Amino acid sequence: MGHAARSGRLSRREALRLGAAAGISIPVLRHSRAGASASGDVTFFSTQFNNVDEAERFRDILGRAYDGNVEFIPGDAGQLATQIRAQVEADRVEINLIGGLHGDLAPLAADGLLEDLSGVMESLGDRGYADGFLELAMAGGDVPVYIPWMQATYVLAIHNDALETLPSGADVNALTYDQFLEWSAAAREANDGRAVFGLPAGPDGLIHRFIQGYLYPSFTGGQISGFSSPEAVTMWEYFRSLWENCVAASANYSFMQEPLAAGEVLVGWDHVARLIEAPRDDPDAWTFAPAPSGPAGLGFMAILAGVAIPRGAPDQEAATALITALSEPATQLAVLSQNAFFPVVEAEITDDLPPEIQLEATAVAATQSADNAIAALPPVGLGANDAQMSQAFRDAFTAIVLDGNDIAEVLARQAEVIQGLLDEVEAPCWAPDPPSDGGVCRVDAGAPTTTQP
Amino acid sequence: MTTAAVFDVEAGTGRRARWGRLAAPYLLVLPSALFVTLVFGWPIVSGLGDAFTDGGALTLTHWRRMVADQQFWPAVRNTLLLIAVIIPLQFAFAVGMALLLQARPRLSGLYFYIWVVPLAVSDLAAGLVWLSIFADRGYLNSFLDWFGVDLVEWLSYQNTNTMFLAVVVAEIWRATSLVLVIVVAGMQLVPRDYDEAAQVFGASFWQRMRHVVLPQLKPSLQVALILRTILALQTFAVAQALTGENFPLLVGKSYQWTVRLYDQPVGSAFATLLLAIATAFSIAYLWLLRPARGERGGGR
Numbered sequence: 001m002g003h004a005a006r007s008g009r010l011s012r013r014e015a016l017r018l019g020a021a022a023g024i025s026i027p028v029l030r031h032s033r034a035g036a037s038a039s040g041d042v043t044f045f046s047t048q049f050n051n052v053d054e055a056e057r058f059r060d061i062l063g064r065a066y067d068g069n070v071e072f073i074p075g076d077a078g079q080l081a082t083q084i085r086a087q088v089e090a091d092r093v094e095i096n097l098i099g100g101l102h103g104d105l106a107p108l109a110a111d112g113l114l115e116d117l118s119g120v121m122e123s124l125g126d127r128g129y130a131d132g133f134l135e136l137a138m139a140g141g142d143v144p145v146y147i148p149w150m151q152a153t154y155v156l157a158i159h160n161d162a163l164e165t166l167p168s169g170a171d172v173n174a175l176t177y178d179q180f181l182e183w184s185a186a187a188r189e190a191n192d193g194r195a196v197f198g199l200p201a202g203p204d205g206l207i208h209r210f211i212q213g214y215l216y217p218s219f220t221g222g223q224i225s226g227f228s229s230p231e232a233v234t235m236w237e238y239f240r241s242l243w244e245n246c247v248a249a250s251a252n253y254s255f256m257q258e259p260l261a262a263g264e265v266l267v268g269w270d271h272v273a274r275l276i277e278a279p280r281d282d283p284d285a286w287t288f289a290p291a292p293s294g295p296a297g298l299g300f301m302a303i304l305a306g307v308a309i310p311r312g313a314p315d316q317e318a319a320t321a322l323i324t325a326l327s328e329p330a331t332q333l334a335v336l337s338q339n340a341f342f343p344v345v346e347a348e349i350t351d352d353l354p355p356e357i358q359l360e361a362t363a364v365a366a367t368q369s370a371d372n373a374i375a376a377l378p379p380v381g382l383g384a385n386d387a388q389m390s391q392a393f394r395d396a397f398t399a400i401v402l403d404g405n406d407i408a409e410v411l412a413r414q415a416e417v418i419q420g421l422l423d424e425v426e427a428p429c430w431a432p433d434p435p436s437d438g439g440v441c442r443v444d445a446g447a448p449t450t451t452q453p
Numbered sequence: 454m455t456t457a458a459v460f461d462v463e464a465g466t467g468r469r470a471r472w473g474r475l476a477a478p479y480l481l482v483l484p485s486a487l488f489v490t491l492v493f494g495w496p497i498v499s500g501l502g503d504a505f506t507d508g509g510a511l512t513l514t515h516w517r518r519m520v521a522d523q524q525f526w527p528a529v530r531n532t533l534l535l536i537a538v539i540i541p542l543q544f545a546f547a548v549g550m551a552l553l554l555q556a557r558p559r560l561s562g563l564y565f566y567i568w569v570v571p572l573a574v575s576d577l578a579a580g581l582v583w584l585s586i587f588a589d590r591g592y593l594n595s596f597l598d599w600f601g602v603d604l605v606e607w608l609s610y611q612n613t614n615t616m617f618l619a620v621v622v623a624e625i626w627r628a629t630s631l632v633l634v635i636v637v638a639g640m641q642l643v644p645r646d647y648d649e650a651a652q653v654f655g656a657s658f659w660q661r662m663r664h665v666v667l668p669q670l671k672p673s674l675q676v677a678l679i680l681r682t683i684l685a686l687q688t689f690a691v692a693q694a695l696t697g698e699n700f701p702l703l704v705g706k707s708y709q710w711t712v713r714l715y716d717q718p719v720g721s722a723f724a725t726l727l728l729a730i731a732t733a734f735s736i737a738y739l740w741l742l743r744p745a746r747g748e749r750g751g752g753r
Contacts, residue, residue, distance in 0.1 A: 078712035107715055202697060203697040249589070249609075252610075384715055384716070387714045388714050388716060398523070417521070
């Protein structure tokens with residue numbers, strides 16, 4: 001309990017610093033515009049790599065991969081939306097290229113603020129993008145509106161000290177959620193009653209992905225279709241017990257690598273790019289493992305980032321050239337080894353990668369190749385409602401786990417909220433829920449485990 | 454200069470001059486009226502439009518969504534509670550400090566400057582300073598540790614009361630000086646004769662406060678009350694820095710819906726609600742502190 005808030009403080013500062021950057025980025029944009037006279041120069045706004053070190057390493061990669069000058073401006077998703085909307089509406093687009101997660105780009109595409117990239121996609125046809133990603137890149141429309149840039153998923157980072165309390169008979173690479181809970185309790189007991197497991201449930205943490213892509217698929221087989229099913233009630237009861245064995249400051253954690261590196265947390269689940277700093281100093285002391293499996297299988301979430309061109313952006317040839325450079329296998333591997341996002345094109349992962357990347361790559365491969373793996377996507381086709389969908393899951397978490405409200409009641413209420421969001425944009429179901437055959441996805445349509453063999 | 458103007462008018466350059474004299478105040482006010490309309494009026498109108506319309510049609514959908522937010526009522530409660538606790542404390546502190554200054558102790562000028570330092574600190578910076586005090590491994594806990602007090606998680610989501618206390622303390626530190634400046638300015642306008650007369654007649658300190666000082670300070674207090682209440686409704690950065698989203702406030706919700714959830718209409722609904730609350734408070738203050746009948750006509 002005690003060793004809590006240092007990283008809570010750091011991460012909150014981080015968030016506030018990002019907010020402060022909003023004020024800075026506008027003058028920077030103006031400036032770059034004034035200086036960008038030579039053809040081939042690109043202003044690249046990205047919601048990814050907005051940590052100072054990540055941004056610096058990515059600028060290096062850009063410098064090596066692309067001949068022209070790239071002004072790389074990281075910011076948060078709110079800034080991206082505000083700036084692109086304002087610039088396109090004023091018909092004075094100054095940003096040539098934008099990069100973001102599917103969920104950042106989809107709302108812009110839904111409002112027609114992104115260029116049709118069919119031509120670019122065609123020219124990159126031989127890079128070997130996964131079909132699922134190509135479909136996502138259409139953001140619910142008929143043409144690609146972004147080009148897949150890089151992908152990521154979530155794994156467990158485990159300090160080897162914690163392995164001593166691993167329940168007997170449990171394989172760290174094939175844990176069940178029950179074993180995971182047992183382990184968290186044993187580890188807590190071994191540490192004078194102070195928990196050592198942690199989850200990123202702070203304001204900028206990704207706890208909603210843990211619920212959407214890990215707990216729900218693992219317990220119910222779906223994400224939406226079994227939202228308030230009996231299996232889901234069991235799942236939330238489980239989550240309450242697990243939370244009791246998590247460090248209390250989990251409610252403030254944004255990036256798990258901070259409390260992990262500080263030793264406040266020994267076992268943490270998070271996005272691969274948010275764990276990578278933890279083992280950097282002493283890779284031998286760490287183990288990375290797939291998330292646990294539940295009664296329905298090993299649910300895991302695949303995250304996709306893409307690059308897009310704002311509608312009416314100047315110098316689109318340069319932007320296209322930069323997209324091409326970003327999708328070179330060599331560039332993709334450089335991003336992996338520097339910033340821990342995995343390639344979306346065919347690229348061989350070699351042994352000369354940094355040890356912490358190899359730790360992660362092993363866990364990612366083990367996740368994807370598990371027999372009982374259930375691949376889940378972050379909400380697809382939600383457009384402008386994407387963030388609210390995440391919030392709906394977070395609200396359920398707050399109400400059930402933090403505030404201790406009645407599970408069935410909360411789920412019934414949140415089911416209505418979620419159905420409202422789906423109806424508003426007429427979103428069909430996405431993996432791992434069974435296809436809704438063109439219709440709007442229905443909450444509680446019946447999870448695959450209960451309706452399908 | 455004034456006499457010359459009066460003579461001009463009286464010399465009968467006629468109706469035009471009188472017209473010009475009548476129009477002059479309006480002409481002088483015009484630039485600022487235009488400025489206010491453009492910079493405040495337009496955003497308010499467009500915000501109201503956002504909050505009440507959807508695709509051009511009038512709707513209450515955004516308001517329903519706002520109320521359905523599970524943090525809506527806690528946010529309303531916290532916002533009002535914050536005002537109810539902070540404002541009286543700040544006024545008590547500010548009046549007390551102003552009276553101390555008026556007693557002209559040695560170095561009173563220096564005290565004044567020290568007391569208004571928080572006014573110069575940005576609210577975000579103030580929030581971060583207090584975060585370093587209230588954090589689990591912050592200065593406060595280190596201090597308590599000396600006395601063998603066990604670690605207190607002041608800002609944990611489980612301790613709503615200490616979270617509230619932290620925000621109150623930080624806000625009082627940060628914003629009392631604003632009230633102080635207004636009250637000190639108000640006190641300098643109050644002639645000392647009244648107070649001295651009351652002393653001669655043997656009025657006690659509290660009697661003088663109640664019947665001499667506070668009534669004379671009323672106009673300044675009214676301004677300070679309105680300003681502080683509006684600013685307290687806008688408490689954002691301090692609460693955000695200290696508590697993240699664990700201590701919801703209406704402004705924070707407006708920010709969350711606009712920036713994080715990409716739903717500007719609902720964010721505008723929150724902002725409109727705040728505007729309504731602020732307007733209601735201002736009208737209430739103006740009415741409650743209106744001059745009583747006998748008080749009028751003292752000066753011009």
